[in-house]
Amino acid sequence: MTDIHLIDAAARRLEGEARRTPLLSSPFLDEIAGRPLFVKAECLQHTGSFKFRGAWNAVSALREAGDVKGVIAFSSGNHAQGVALAAKRQGLPAVIIMPADAPAIKIANTRALGAEVVEFDRATEDRDEIGARLSAERGLALVKPFDMAEVIAGQGTVGLEIAEQAGELGIDSARVLVPCGGGGLTSGIAVALAARAPGFTVHPCEPEDFDDVARSQAAGQRVRNQRLAGSICDAIITPEAGDLTWPLMRDLCGPGQVVTEDEALRAMALAHDRLKIVLEPGSAVALAAALFHAGKLEGDAPLIAVASGGNVDRAMMIRALQA
């Protein structure tokens, strides 16, 4: 169970390893949102996304707990790079299992960060079977992308930093908007802020048609997405929230916010123009909610949008800038 003590322990492990990313702002964005708006620029984290935090903490905890010979993860995206770099810097081998049809650049990037990439054929092979076999043969420990207490705790350090950085600005009440896929980042931040900034409310943010968390909150029970592909916000598309993350979000978060793909692209372009940071579409949904849907958030408390990652290819950024 991820609680504030686990997050504090993660922060100690991440000290000097993760970047303390800046809280940015622009008077031009404040004007669009209609109230003060801050952006936690986690796209500037090592590997270009917050995933490095959870991966580092999980790998550290596994090492401290005992005899781990290496780690293994299933991912074609930000989690793959986070685990690869965390393992490399801790001197452990990492095996990342990726579909053979994943973009070549993602496979190359993950290899360049020192991981062994094992490709599988989605049509004919069972990735879980491959993972289980490699784990048994080599003594590898699995690092899950979100539904793992130490991963959630690592992501929760973003919340500790938000509490400190907002505190330095004299902010004691805020709406914190977080891009939400499996919910590791959202639930980690919610736990951290419940303890350290109780005047802050966390809202999960999702793209239209993939808003399982917002619908789960409305239904009072976990529901799944109907579709699992076909969104430009691929970094935050998952079947459903996790067994660990869902109860935390249910108990701690305010209503989920939903934005269109077009709004995510416009938020990317405004982040480029006004904050000088590069966001990927999935990472821009929280900023999009802040910019274009602030009216749905009661009161006039400042908004803090987490920009969770910047691993976007050039063609998609060009599309955003031309929108």
Next chain:
Amino acid sequence: MTDIHLIDAAARRLEGEARRTPLLSSPFLDEIAGRPLFVKAECLQHTGSFKFRGAWNAVSALREAGDVKGVIAFSSGNHAQGVALAAKRQGLPAVIIMPADAPAIKIANTRALGAEVVEFDRATEDRDEIGARLSAERGLALVKPFDMAEVIAGQGTVGLEIAEQAGELGIDSARVLVPCGGGGLTSGIAVALAARAPGFTVHPCEPEDFDDVARSQAAGQRVRNQRLAGSICDAIITPEAGDLTWPLMRDLCGPGQVVTEDEALRAMALAHDRLKIVLEPGSAVALAAALFHAGKLEGDAPLIAVASGGNVDRAMMIRALQA
């Protein structure tokens, strides 16, 4: 005369006002450069460039020195926005004199930051005469873009931060590459590092055909640029180095580095891909020198490239990403 005491005083004035911008890195960029490479992301500064630092310090010093009723500056670019925001936050009116044919977005941005923009016709009006008249009528003090001790001192705070941030990484010897126009940023950083990180050498960086500082260093005396327009690196194009900045660069800097426009665009694209930051072409010349000309810098000391600003329009960023 700008010395380390003036820079320390500037740092005290900027405390809590300027952002302490991060020192970023990527293993992918290290590989291209052939040695460790760090980027001081000053594009993340308020107004999108380092200019806010010098402007804030100069406006503060003018206020402390006596009865100033407002400030005035000549600029259509980053200096305009820096002075506008610094004056606004200190409760002083700012008049910015801009050519009437400056891009509408730059005029609008400067106005949005609270400044009064006075437009003049380049063909028929004398901007200095307009400036002198307004200054006399309203008691406005001039804030120069680079050749002013307090402006140089403000920019020098970038050097203090580099010394501290590199020190935390255990770096005691480095080549520091700085985009150089009039030389305010370059000379300020050189003064700061001579005092606080004497193992660091500062190199001014310029685009091809506008390399007056590199040629001045080679000639042992200040020379001018032949052309004054026609570069995509417009942010760092000036007729010549300043009366104050040139002697500092002459005495403190290593040889100037020169890059092509194409290299600056490629550096912008790599900064997008690997660091998730937005650079303007003039701001990318130092990163370009680090990535593509490291062989010209003797030894294997780590490289630190200053990314001085990110105020680029969408069309130019698209051009860089398509290159």
